[in-house]
Amino acid sequence: MKGLLISALFAGAVVAAVTPALSTIYADAYPQDPVKRQALDECYQTDHGFNRLLADERAACYQRFVPPAPPALPLAAAGQPQLAANFVDLWQAQGRGHQPMNDVRTQQQNTAALRLIRGSAR
Numbered sequence: 001m002k003g004l005l006i007s008a009l010f011a012g013a014v015v016a017a018v019t020p021a022l023s024t025i026y027a028d029a030y031p032q033d034p035v036k037r038q039a040l041d042e043c044y045q046t047d048h049g050f051n052r053l054l055a056d057e058r059a060a061c062y063q064r065f066v067p068p069a070p071p072a073l074p075l076a077a078a079g080q081p082q083l084a085a086n087f088v089d090l091w092q093a094q095g096r097g098h099q100p101m102n103d104v105r106t107q108q109q110n111t112a113a114l115r116l117i118r119g120s121a122r
Contacts, residue, residue: 025053028055028058029052029053029058030052035066035067036062036066038065039061039062039064039065039066040052040058040061042061042065043057043061043064043065
């Protein structure tokens with residue numbers, strides 16, 4: 001009885017130790033990226049001896065069927081800081097359209113929006 005318990009604990013420890021490695025191998029062999037998944041399928045279609053579990057065969061397959069990544073965009077000049085777009089400002093600007101700030105319609109829209117915001121905060 002004691003030997004059965006020890007062997008069960010040992011088997012559980014082995015399974016716990018091997019699980020991360022197996023999940024990594026599975027994730028590499030069956031990627032979520034559709035481009036890589038299609039490349040592996042094409043490799044198997046051209047060569048039925050293709051083994052997707054071997055990393056070197058997958059790398060060779062990606063080299064043949066996955067297009068190279070586009071070149072990186074040039075960085076902005078060091079003297080010109082790039083400010084991130086603020087979602088709220090973009091949303092408000094989209095809603096305003098081409099109306100000037102002192103237009104009555106713009107003021108009415110802003111008043112209505114403030115009433116809506118103040119009413120939902122209660």
